Amino acid sequence: MAQRVLIWMPPPIDGDTQAISLIEKIVGLFCEENSISIERLGQVDNFDALREFKVEKLRPIEPVEWKSFFNFYDHTYFTRTWCIREVSASQNALVLYGQTEIDFNLVALAASWFSYESEKFDAIRHMSSDRGIAHAGFMRRKN
Numbered sequence: 001m002a003q004r005v006l007i008w009m010p011p012p013i014d015g016d017t018q019a020i021s022l023i024e025k026i027v028g029l030f031c032e033e034n035s036i037s038i039e040r041l042g043q044v045d046n047f048d049a050l051r052e053f054k055v056e057k058l059r060p061i062e063p064v065e066w067k068s069f070f071n072f073y074d075h076t077y078f079t080r081t082w083c084i085r086e087v088s089a090s091q092n093a094l095v096l097y098g099q100t101e102i103d104f105n106l107v108a109l110a111a112s113w114f115s116y117e118s119e120k121f122d123a124i125r126h127m128s129s130d131r132g133i134a135h136a137g138f139m140r141r142k143n
Contacts (some may be wrong), residue, residue: 005090007083009075011098018065019072020100023110029057030109041105042092048054070133073111078132112137 031038079081084118087093093104111133 003091005086005093005104007087007093007095007104009072009077009078009095009097012068016068016071017098017100020097020102022061022065022069023072023102023106026058026110026113027106030113038103038106041104041109044105069074069110069114073132073136075132078136079091108137 026037027041030036031041036044081142087104095104095107114133115137
């Protein structure tokens with residue numbers, strides 16, 4: 001089993017990394033609601049056990065932010081079987097996205113949250129295939 005996996009994703013063509021900011025905002029709200037630090041997320045075995053935060057706390061989010069979020073998760077990395085296996089088996093995964101680094105736990109938690117809450121976002125769901133989002137959430141599941 002890999003101790004550490006580095007996930008290199010090429011930077012977006014337009015240099016937009018708003019997806020990472022939105023992921024961090026979603027995770028920050030989760031951590032606040034559950035009285036847990038971001039650093040301790042790696043110790044959480046099952047994200048499903050975490051209490052949801054009210055979607056209203058997340059708003060307003062501009063359409064361009066959602067587009068960036070979906071573009072990130074629509075990357076082919078999240079659909080490759082070997083990538084899914086590699087991250088699922090790792091103890092620690094770090095995403096390198098352009099000049100930005102983000103712990104995969106954050107990427108997975110934001111994806112899991114969106115998968116469960118997506119019916120509240122019908123107006124924007126057409127921006128993404130949802131496949132990458134579903135896979136990213138699955139890649140982190142420990143239980």
